[in-house]
Amino acid sequence: MNDNQSQNTTFLPEGSKRERGKDAQRMNILVAKAVSNAIKTTLGPRGMDKMLVDEMGDVTISNDGATILKEMAIEHPIGKMLVELAKTQDDEVGDGTTTAVVIAGGLVSKAENFLDESIHPSIIIKGYKMASEKAVEYFNEISEKVSVDDRQLLLDIAKTSMTGKAAENSSALSNIVVDGILKISKGSKELEKDQIKIEQKIGGNLADTKLIDGIVLDKEIVHPEMPRAIKNAKILLVTSALEVKEPETEAKIQITSPDQLQAFIDQEEQTLKTMVDRIQATGANLVICQKGIDDLAQHYLAKAGITAIRRVRETDIETLAKATGAKIINRLKNVTAKDLGTASNVYSKKIAGDDMLFIEGCPNPNYVTILLRGSSEQLLAETERTLNDAIGAVISTIKSGKFVAAGGSSEIEVALRLKNFAKTVGGREQLAIEAFAEVLEIIPKTLAESAGLDAIDTIVALRTKHQDQSNKGYGVDVINSTIADMKKKRVIEPIAIKTQAVLSATEVAEMILRIDDIIAGQSSKSKTMPGMPGGAGMDEM
Numbered sequence: 336m337n338d339n340q341s342q343n344t345t346f347l348p349e350g351s352k353r354e355r356g357k358d359a360q361r362m363n364i365l366v367a368k369a370v371s372n373a374i375k376t377t378l379g380p381r382g383m384d385k386m387l388v389d390e391m392g393d394v395t396i397s398n399d400g401a402t403i404l405k406e407m408a409i410e411h412p413i414g415k416m417l418v419e420l421a422k423t424q425d426d427e428v429g430d431g432t433t434t435a436v437v438i439a440g441g442l443v444s445k446a447e448n449f450l451d452e453s454i455h456p457s458i459i460i461k462g463y464k465m466a467s468e469k470a471v472e473y474f475n476e477i478s479e480k481v482s483v484d485d486r487q488l489l490l491d492i493a494k495t496s497m498t499g500k501a502a503e504n505s506s507a508l509s510n511i512v513v514d515g516i517l518k519i520s521k522g523s524k525e526l527e528k529d530q531i532k533i534e535q536k537i538g539g540n541l542a543d544t545k546l547i548d549g550i551v552l553d554k555e556i557v558h559p560e561m562p563r564a565i566k567n568a569k570i571l572l573v574t575s576a577l578e579v580k581e582p583e584t585e586a587k588i589q590i591t592s593p594d595q596l597q598a599f600i601d602q603e604e605q606t607l608k609t610m611v612d613r614i615q616a617t618g619a620n621l622v623i624c625q626k627g628i629d630d631l632a633q634h635y636l637a638k639a640g641i642t643a644i645r646r647v648r649e650t651d652i653e654t655l656a657k658a659t660g661a662k663i664i665n666r667l668k669n670v671t672a673k674d675l676g677t678a679s680n681v682y683s684k685k686i687a688g689d690d691m692l693f694i695e696g697c698p699n700p701n702y703v704t705i706l707l708r709g710s711s712e713q714l715l716a717e718t719e720r721t722l723n724d725a726i727g728a729v730i731s732t733i734k735s736g737k738f739v740a741a742g743g744s745s746e747i748e749v750a751l752r753l754k755n756f757a758k759t760v761g762g763r764e765q766l767a768i769e770a771f772a773e774v775l776e777i778i779p780k781t782l783a784e785s786a787g788l789d790a791i792d793t794i795v796a797l798r799t800k801h802q803d804q805s806n807k808g809y810g811v812d813v814i815n816s817t818i819a820d821m822k823k824k825r826v827i828e829p830i831a832i833k834t835q836a837v838l839s840a841t842e843v844a845e846m847i848l849r850i851d852d853i854i855a856g857q858s859s860k861s862k863t864m865p866g867m868p869g870g871a872g873m874d875e876m
């Protein structure tokens with residue numbers, strides 16, 4: 336440490352700390368291990384939940400890797416990389432976040448042993464990369480094809496993604512997810528997640544959750560005298576407020592007499608009236624506004640028989656534009672009938688005492704909403720995450736057209752093939768490839784533990800089964816605490832969860848192993864690192 340410190344003083348600001356070479360690597364590995372260990376026990380249908388309490392005392396209870404990592408508010412840069420990894424996995428395939436982080440943690444942890452034996456990081460990295468490319472190849476080899484409209488198979492995928500979550504309602508919810516996706520896919524692989532919107536409303540219970548053929552907004556109509564049901568709606572989407580702009584500070588208006596005040600008010604009224612006139616001239620009968628709507632404008636709109644809602648989320652406006660064919664308008668000045676979208680059936684309906692707006696019969700019918708009901712905020716939030724995972728899994732299956740058996744069976748099979756491949760490579764890379772295979776086995780091991788099985792015995796039993804190619808579907812049956820042919824049990828997963836997890840986990844492990852120098856400015860002094868006794872900061876290392 337001493338020579339480090341003397342170097343610090345040469346070019347770094349006072350109070351900066353620097354860790355180099357082995358110290359830096361060790362610390363990063365420690366953090367990566369700590370973070371991945373923290374979420375490992377959530378893996379699988381019998382994984383445990385984590386309860387997270389933020390600074391404001393708000394509680395999140397979750398089993399979802401990405402959510403837990405996000406809520407952990409990790410300060411250490413390596414921890415942040417793992418949070419990013421989970422996010423990428425979520426964005427790319429919508430499921431498998433825990434798997435990705437556990438694999439990354441495992442790779443880094445194995446690398447530590449190699450570093451102890453003075454094997455250079457570049458050799459480990461080379462071996463890992465060879466292994467990950469081969470692993471993707473092997474996952475593809477063992478995968479099976481699925482057609483875009485195989486309802487039963489997609490249902491199995493959704494169910495696997497949901498087992499252990501949403502409890503006894505997972506079957507009904509899987510059906511809703513698959514029905515929704517089949518409605519919007521219509522045999523095509525071109526699917527986007529925003530075509531299936533989840534709108535949650537507290538009250539009732541999970542069993543009341545419904546699929547709506549159209550878009551639902553948790554918004555009430557702004558004025559009681561506006562029509563509450565519209566057939567053949569002509570829809571205007573506007574992003575600016577239907578209000579008179581507040582005068583800028585430098586342009587403050589000096590009002591010195593009552594006449595002037597009246598004139599000013601008249602002018603404001605006139606501006607709002609003109610706005611509504613312009614809208615009315617287009618023939619619109621429904622205004623959906625991203626910002627506020629002035630009381631007086633509401634009054635004029637109601638008088639003109641036009642329904643309006645306000646403060647609608649930008650993402651919803653974008654979805655509405657695609658579904659209804661409306662243009663998104665920023666300024667009302669040149670708005671015309673051509674800018675309007677349509678929907679054959681729009682109505683406001685009370686759900687749990689609140690008005691919600693239903694927009695059905697859109698010209699582009701490829702948009703549906705899952706109206707999620709449940710008795711508590713916690714339940715709704717966690718179920719929405721579960722639904723999102725299932726939607727991601729089904730969409731990803733349709734896109735890749737391939738699936739593998741769950742319960743760690745694909746990992747076991749790929750690990751076996753990797754070990755054979757390693758022998759053909761030889762040298763020190765062989766060791767890294769074998770280590771990679773062992774890391775994949777962490778998935779079935781963890782699933783076994785969660786089911787109360789002995790991890791080692793289970794792995795050995797699975798390896799034996801997999802010697803026979805007709806048994807390559809064997810994995811951990813977590814629900815029945817035994818090993819079983821998961822493919823025959825129809826517990827299956829999209830291939831992309833596996834390949835994406837392996838590829839991005841390898842990339843992150845590589846990044847972590849390449850770092851041999853940490854320079855921290857003084858401001859990081861107060862920051863603590865997760866997973867370390869007493870949250871030790873960098874200063875104490």
Ligand code: ADP
Pocket residue numbers: 377378379380382398399400430431432433434435495496498740741742743778782811812813814826828
């Ligand atoms: P992730 O965030 O990685 O998706 P999950 O908690 O959703 O983590 O767990 C996914 C793992 O659980 C996968 O390895 C999957 O094969 C396994 N799994 C899901 N359902 C079952 C089941 N019924 N039996 C055994 N394993 C299952």
Ligand code: MG
Pocket residue numbers: 430431432496724
């Ligand atoms: Mg999952």
